Amino acid sequence: MGRAPAKRKPSSPPPPPPPGRCHFWLPNKRRHCANTPLPTSQYCGNHLPDSASDAGAPFRRLVPCPVDPSHTVLEENLEAHVGKCPLKKQAAALAAQPFYSKGINSGGGEGGGGVTSAAKRALVHKLTKDELRALIEKIKLAHASAAMAMRDSFLVTDACDNWMRNQVDRKVPYQEKHVTQQASIIGNMEAFGLLQKGGEVAEENGVKNAPAVVEFGAGRGYLTQMLADCYGIRNVFLVERRSYKLKADRSLRQNEGVTLKRLRIDIEDLNLQGIEALSGLHYLAIGKHLCGPATDMTMMCCLHERYNQAHEKEYGKSNLCGLALATCCHHLCQWNHYANKTFLSGLGITEEDFHTMTWFSSWAVDGDHSSPDSSLEVEDSSVEDRCGKAEKSDVEVSGIDRLIRSIPAGERAALGFMCKDIIDTGRLLWLREKGLDADLDEKEAYMFHFEPD
Numbered sequence: 001m002g003r004a005p006a007k008r009k010p011s012s013p014p015p016p017p018p019p020g021r022c023h024f025w026l027p028n029k030r031r032h033c034a035n036t037p038l039p040t041s042q043y044c045g046n047h048l049p050d051s052a053s054d055a056g057a058p059f060r061r062l063v064p065c066p067v068d069p070s071h072t073v074l075e076e077n078l079e080a081h082v083g084k085c086p087l088k089k090q091a092a093a094l095a096a097q098p099f100y101s102k103g104i105n106s107g108g109g110e111g112g113g114g115v116t117s118a119a120k121r122a123l124v125h126k127l128t129k130d131e132l133r134a135l136i137e138k139i140k141l142a143h144a145s146a147a148m149a150m151r152d153s154f155l156v157t158d159a160c161d162n163w164m165r166n167q168v169d170r171k172v173p174y175q176e177k178h179v180t181q182q183a184s185i186i187g188n189m190e191a192f193g194l195l196q197k198g199g200e201v202a203e204e205n206g207v208k209n210a211p212a213v214v215e216f217g218a219g220r221g222y223l224t225q226m227l228a229d230c231y232g233i234r235n236v237f238l239v240e241r242r243s244y245k246l247k248a249d250r251s252l253r254q255n256e257g258v259t260l261k262r263l264r265i266d267i268e269d270l271n272l273q274g275i276e277a278l279s280g281l282h283y284l285a286i287g288k289h290l291c292g293p294a295t296d297m298t299m300m301c302c303l304h305e306r307y308n309q310a311h312e313k314e315y316g317k318s319n320l321c322g323l324a325l326a327t328c329c330h331h332l333c334q335w336n337h338y339a340n341k342t343f344l345s346g347l348g349i350t351e352e353d354f355h356t357m358t359w360f361s362s363w364a365v366d367g368d369h370s371s372p373d374s375s376l377e378v379e380d381s382s383v384e385d386r387c388g389k390a391e392k393s394d395v396e397v398s399g400i401d402r403l404i405r406s407i408p409a410g411e412r413a414a415l416g417f418m419c420k421d422i423i424d425t426g427r428l429l430w431l432r433e434k435g436l437d438a439d440l441d442e443k444e445a446y447m448f449h450f451e452p453d
Contacts, residue, residue, distance in 0.1 A: 022047055067091060094265060099274030105297040105304065106268050107337045114293070114334040120359040123352055129403050135353060136415060139360070142347040143418040148425045150440040155187030156180075160230050178288075182223045185288060185324055186230065188441055194284060194322050195231055211321045212283040214239060216267055216290060216298045221248040223288045228258055235281055238262045239270060267297040268337075272304075285323045292332025292358075295325055296339040299427065303434045322436075327427075330361035330420050340426035347422075357419040364416030 014025040014032070022033035024047035035044035043049065046062060062072040068087040082088070094100055127135065160183040189195045212235035215224045219240060225248035227233045234257050238249070241264060252260045261277055263270070272278060285302045287295070302320050335341070335351045344354060404412075424440060431438040 097265075097274070098276070099263065099271050100265065100269055101271040101274070102269050104269060104271050105300040107293075107296060107300055107339060114336065115355050117331065117359070120331075120355045123356050124359055125400050127356075127400060129399055132400060132403060135356060138348060138353070139357060139415065139418055139422070142349065142422055146343075146347055146425060147418070147421040148428055148440055150421070150424075153188055153191070153441045154184050155191055156183045160186055160226065178222065179226075181326070182226045182288065185223065185286070185326060186226060189284075189286075189322075189324050192322075192439070194324070211235075212237065212278060212281040214272070214278070214283050214285050216285060216287040216301070216325075217294055218262075218287075219289065220244050220246060221252065221262075223286060224248065225252060227286075228252060228255055234258055235277075235283075236260045237275065237278060237283075239267060240264060241266045267294055267301055270301050272301060280319070282319045282321050284321050285325075287325045289328055290325055291329035293334045293337035295327045295427065296333075296337050298325060299323070299339055299431065303431070303436075323431075327420075327424055330423055331358050333358045333361075333423060338423075338426070340430040343426040343429055344422075349422075357422065361416050361419040361423070363412040364420055366413070366416070 017023050017032040020036060022035045022037050022044040023042040024033040024044070025031075026033060033044060033047055035046065037044055038048065041048055061075040063075045063078060065071050065073050065078075065081065065085060065087075067082060067085045068091070073081045095102075124132070186195065211233070213224055213227055213233050214237040215221060216239045218224065218238035219242075221236075221238045221240075224233070224236050224238060228236065236252060236258060238260070240262070243264065249260060249262060252258050259277070261275075263275070285298065287298055290298055302323060333354075335354045338344070338354070349357070407415075428438050428440055
C-alpha cells in the first residue's frame with residue numbers, strides 16, 4: 001500500500017519557492033506558480049501585484065473574456081477589451097450563419113463548463129463509506145439488469161488496404177494507431193451494410209445512393225480522408241470548433257470530384273437543416289473522437305425532434321443513412337446534456353449518481369490492470385490524484401480514499417467499464433427509440449448506430 005501524503009496544518013505558511021520560480025502560491029495545487037518571474041519582480045506577468053515592490057499588495061485579477069472564455073484579460077481592462085476582442089467579430093459572423101442555432105443540441109442543458117472534475121470528486125467525498133458501497137452495488141445491479149452486451153469487432157476491410165499499407169498520400173501525416181482505429185470504424189460500417197466494397201453504398205428502397213459524409217469532432221479530418229480514398233465519397237462536411245494545422249483538407253481538395261466544407265462551430269449549436277449544401281443529400285454521420293457530451297449532442301443534432309415534425313413538410317424526411325460514432329472520455333459526460341435521462345432514472349440513478357459514475361469511469365483506462373502485483377502502486381498514486389489530494393490541503397486522507405484504495409485494481413477497472421457500458425446503453429436505447437437499428441462494438445470503445453434498410 002502507498003503511504004498517505006504528509007499532512008500540513010491549514011495555518012502553516014507555504015514553503016519558499018524553488019529558485020527561479022514565481023513566488024505566487026497556488027493553494028489548490030499546493031505549489032508555487034511554475035512560471036519564471038519577471039526580471040524586476042518576484043512574480044511572473046500573470047501574478048504581478050499592482051506594486052511590484054509591495055509583495056503584500058492585491059494582485060491584478062485575470063478574468064475570462066466573456067466573448068471567448070478560452071483567454072483571459074486583466075479585470076480593469078475588461079470593458080475596453082470586449083469592444084475590440086478579435087473573436088467578437090468571429091462570434092458575430094458565426095451567429096449570422098443559417099446553420100447556427102444557440103444550444104439547439106444541448107438536450108435542454110445549459111451551456112458552459114458543466115460539472116467539473118473537481119466537483120465530481122467532491123461528490124464522491126461527500127459520501128459515507130456505506131453510501132459508497134451502496135452506490136457500487138447499485139451500479140453492479142444496473143449493469144447486470146440493463147447493460148447491453150457489446151460485441152468485440154475489429155475489422156479491416158480490403159477497401160482500406162492502401163491506407164493500412166501506407167501507400168496512399170504519404171505526405172499526409174498520421175499515426176499507425178489512428179489509422180487502425182479509422183480502418184476498424186469503416187470496416188464495421190461495411191459489415192453493417194452502409195458501405196460496400198469498391199466505393200458502393202448500401203441500397204435504400206432499391207436505389208443506390210452515394211451519401212455525403214458529415215464528420216463530427218473532425219479534428220484534422222483523417223477519418224473522412226480514408227473514406228474518400230477507399231469508398232469514393234464525394235461530398236464532405238467537417239464539423240470542428242477548433243482550428244488545426246496539418247489538416248487533411250488540402251489532400252481532400254486535391255482529390256478530383258470531392259466537395260469539402262469545413263464548419264467551425266460547436267456541435268451544440270449546429271442546425272444541420274441550415275446547411276444549404278447538405279439539403280437533399282443522403283448522408284452518413286461519423287465521429288472518431290467525440291468526448292463526453294459531444295456524443296449526445298451529435299445524436300441530437302442528427303435526430304432532433306424539431307426535424308421530425310415541424311421541419312418534415314419543408315425539408316422532407318430525414319436524409320440520414322446512419323451513424324458511426326466512437327464514444328470516449330466518459331468522465332466528461334454531463335447529466336444536463338445526456339440523451340437518455342429517462343433510462344437512468346428508471347434504474348434509480350440520480351443526477352449525483354450519474355456524475356459519480358462518470359468519475360468512476362476513468363478507472364477503466366487507469367494504468368495496467370493485468371498485473372495484480374504492480375497495480376496497487378500505480379493505482380495508489382492515481383487515486384491520490386483523482387481524489388484531489390492537491391485540493392485538500394487541510395484534510396487527511398479520508399476514509400473514502402482508504403476504501404477506494406482497498407478495492408483491487410482489477411475490480412476498480414471492472415467498475416469503470418460497467419459505468420461506461422451503462423452510459424452507452426442508454427444512448428443505444430435512445431437511438432432505437434428513434435427507429436434506428438443500433439449496435440455496440442467494444443473494440444476501441446466504438447459505438448455504431450445505423451438506420452434500418
